[in-house]
Amino acid sequence: DTAVSQTPKYLVTQMGNDKSIKCEQNLGHDTMYWYKQDSKKFLKIMFSYNNKELIINETVPNRFSPKSPDKAHLNLHINSLELGDSAVYFCASSGEDNSPLHFGNGTRLTVT
Amino acid sequence: AQSVTQPDIHITVSEGASLELRCNYSYGATPYLFWYVQSPGQGLQLLLKYFSGDTLVQGIKGFEAEFKRSQSSFNLRKPSVHWSDAAEYFCAVGPYSSASKIIFGSGTRLSIRP
Numbered sequence: 746d747t748a749v750s751q752t753p754k755y756l757v758t759q760m761g762n763d764k765s766i767k768c769e770q771n772l773g774h775d776t777m778y779w780y781k782q783d784s785k786k787f788l789k790i791m792f793s794y795n796n797k798e799l800i801i802n803e804t805v806p807n808r809f810s811p812k813s814p815d816k817a818h819l820n821l822h823i824n825s826l827e828l829g830d831s832a833v834y835f836c837a838s839s840g841e842d843n844s845p846l847h848f849g850n851g852t853r854l855t856v857t
Numbered sequence: 858a859q860s861v862t863q864p865d866i867h868i869t870v871s872e873g874a875s876l877e878l879r880c881n882y883s884y885g886a887t888p889y890l891f892w893y894v895q896s897p898g899q900g901l902q903l904l905l906k907y908f909s910g911d912t913l914v915q916g917i918k919g920f921e922a923e924f925k926r927s928q929s930s931f932n933l934r935k936p937s938v939h940w941s942d943a944a945e946y947f948c949a950v951g952p953y954s955s956a957s958k959i960i961f962g963s964g965t966r967l968s969i970r971p
Contacts, residue, residue, distance in 0.1 A: 749900070778957065786945055786964045788901075793957035800957055835900055839956035845891055846956050848900035 748772050751836045751849035758826060759857055766821045766852045768836030777819035778846065779811060780835040788835070794819055826856045859884050861950050861962035869968040872940055878933040878965050880948030890931045891949040891959070892922055901947060907931065908953055918942070943969045 751768040758764050770777060776795040782788045792811045793800045799811065808824045823830060836849040862881045870876050882888055889908045893901040905916025912924040922933045931948060945966050951959030 776956065786895075786966075788947065788961040788964075790957065790959075837900075844956075845903050845906050846901070846959065848893075848902070850898070850900045 749836055749838055749847050749849040751834075751852055753852060754850065755853050755855075757855045757857065760826055760828060762826050763822070763824045764826060764854070765823070766834055766836075766854075768819050768821070768849060769817055770836075770838040770847070771817065772838055772840070772847060774838035774840045774844070774847070775816065776839050776841075777813070778837040778839075779819065779821050780837060780848075782833040782835060782851070784832070791821075791834075792819075823854075826854075828856050830854060831856045859950065859960060861948050861960055863946075863948055863962035863965045865965045866963075867966045867968065869970055870938055871970045873937050876933075876935045876938045876942070876967070878946050878948075878967070880931045880933065880962060881929050882931065882948070882950045883929065884950050886952060888950045889953045889959075890922075890924060891951075892916065892920070892931075892933045893947045893949060893961075894918075895945040895947065895964075897944070904933070904946075938967075938969055940969045940971070943967055 749770045778793045779791040791805045810822045812820045833851045833853050835851050837846045860883045891906045892904040895901045904920050905914050907914045907924050914922050920935050945964045947964050948962040
């Protein structure tokens with residue numbers, strides 16, 4: 746059983762397109778996250794979200810938007826894709842008991 | 858400012874040799890410290906964590922880490938590495954209360970020499 750799963754694993758698209766990455770967790774966690782890992786492996790949080798609060802990293806362009814249909818899902822929508830959006834995007838979740846982050850396997854986005 | 862520094866970008870060790878990966882942090886409050894491992898094409902997996910108690914923490918896969926407050930360090934160690942340990946290792950620090958405020962180091966890539 747995969748605890749945090751995200752799809753697709755690879756996504757290749759052209760500049761200007763709109764795309765979505767899906768994430769689901771079956772851990773019963775209340776909070777989910779999106780992280781971006783750049784080509785130098787640097788990992789930076791983009792969003793954290795639970796059913797009460799969305800926290801957005803102020804450096805994230807508003808072309809990126811999280812959508813949560815329910816507590817177990819947090820999808821990432823990206824509009825007007827740019828070359829600089831190419832990266833690996835990780836979904837993660839955590840519980841309320843100060844549990845550490847649990848990560849998905851990542852989505853490698855390539856914008857051409 | 859809060860930060861995590863992993864001074865070694867890439868380390869190569871021989872299989873069976875001991876390993877130490879360095880991590881230094883700067884944090885204004887009591888830190889919650891983590892080590893994660895990322896195998897190629899995979900997500901990050903938690904190796905171990907520390908908030909309080911015994912400063913020598915045991916993790917999965919035979920790893921351990923030692924918290925040294927005086928040195929602001931949380932180095933990861935393994936007495937004998939295996940070829941399967943080749944991966945990227947990330948140190949992270951944050952508050953106990955909020956996983957959303959965890960910050961990650963830049964990672965250390967570990968290669969294993971046969």
